[in-house]
Amino acid sequence: MKKNPAFLKEQLHLHFNTIFEKRLINEISKHGVYKTYEKNDLLIDIGVEMTHIPLIINGLVKISRENNNEHEILLYYLEEGDTCAISFANCIHQSKSMFRASAEEKVACIMFPVDKTEEWMIKFKTWRVFIIDSYHNRLEEMIGVINGLAFFKLDSRIYKYLTNQVKIRNSEDLLITHQEIANDLNSSRVVISRILKMLEQQGKLKLDRRKIHVHVS
DNA sequence: ACATTAATTGTGT
DNA sequence: ACACAATTAATGT
Numbered sequence: 535m536k537k538n539p540a541f542l543k544e545q546l547h548l549h550f551n552t553i554f555e556k557r558l559i560n561e562i563s564k565h566g567v568y569k570t571y572e573k574n575d576l577l578i579d580i581g582v583e584m585t586h587i588p589l590i591i592n593g594l595v596k597i598s599r600e601n602n603n604e605h606e607i608l609l610y611y612l613e614e615g616d617t618c619a620i621s622f623a624n625c626i627h628q629s630k631s632m633f634r635a636s637a638e639e640k641v642a643c644i645m646f647p648v649d650k651t652e653e654w655m656i657k658f659k660t661w662r663v664f665i666i667d668s669y670h671n672r673l674e675e676m677i678g679v680i681n682g683l684a685f686f687k688l689d690s691r692i693y694k695y696l697t698n699q700v701k702i703r704n705s706e707d708l709l710i711t712h713q714e715i716a717n718d719l720n721s722s723r724v725v726i727s728r729i730l731k732m733l734e735q736q737g738k739l740k741l742d743r744r745k746i747h748v749h750v751s
Numbered sequence: 752a753c754a755t756t757a758a759t760t761g762t763g764t
Numbered sequence: 765a766c767a768c769a770a771t772t773a774a775t776g777t
Contacts, residue, residue, distance in 0.1 A: 711758085711759065713760095728761085741760090743760075743772060
């Protein structure tokens with residue numbers, strides 16, 4: 535909401551100082567817009583034309599995609615210092631977004647116009663490295679997800695999902711419902727409840743209302 | 752403080 | 765998968 539270039543510059547220095555060269559930071563603060571989103575706000579939805587791409591300052595953004603049958607499936611999360619790498623391919627080919635980005639927690643980010651990315655690619659080495667790195671990271675993560683789908687049964691998928699949440703949210707106490715887990719893993723609430731109960735009996739976690747404590751060590 | 756509703760979780764078929 | 769019970773949180777009076 536704030537468009538003050540000095541403020542943007544300060545934020546960029548704080549979070550991207552080691553990654554971006556000075557001239558690039560100047561460029562971004564000139565063309566970027568600072569925006570915040572509340573939990574569950576959409577940053578971008580499927581089928582919408584993308585005019586801006588986000589650089590995440592802080593918070594957590596969930597990237598998901600729709601199945602044939604209207605089912606939403608979780609792809610990965612963006613956190614501080616990330617950008618939506620896939621959107622670059624999308625916008626170079628002028629296409630509309632194939633993904634949905636929603637705020638999982640309160641999010642602050644800098645939105646910059648898509649047509650700047652090509653220009654910066656040519657001008658700034660640190661930008662090129664940044665883009666390729668984020669592509670690499672996303673690819674690794676997606677391969678992890680595919681592995682999970684192909685090789686693990688639902689109980690280990692759930693446990694993997696939970697420990698991953700612990701990492702991402704920085705807390706062993708997850709405020710999450712069985713229904714939400716079912717949505718993310720494209721399963722039904724009842725089977726999640728049953729498997730969570732089993733995991734609790736195995737001592738891997740403790741169930742509470744709207745809350746799951748994951749034992750880790 | 753109490754009653755009513757909605758949301759979440761547990762269980763049996 | 766479905767139906768329903770049990771428990772808890774949220775809201776109104």
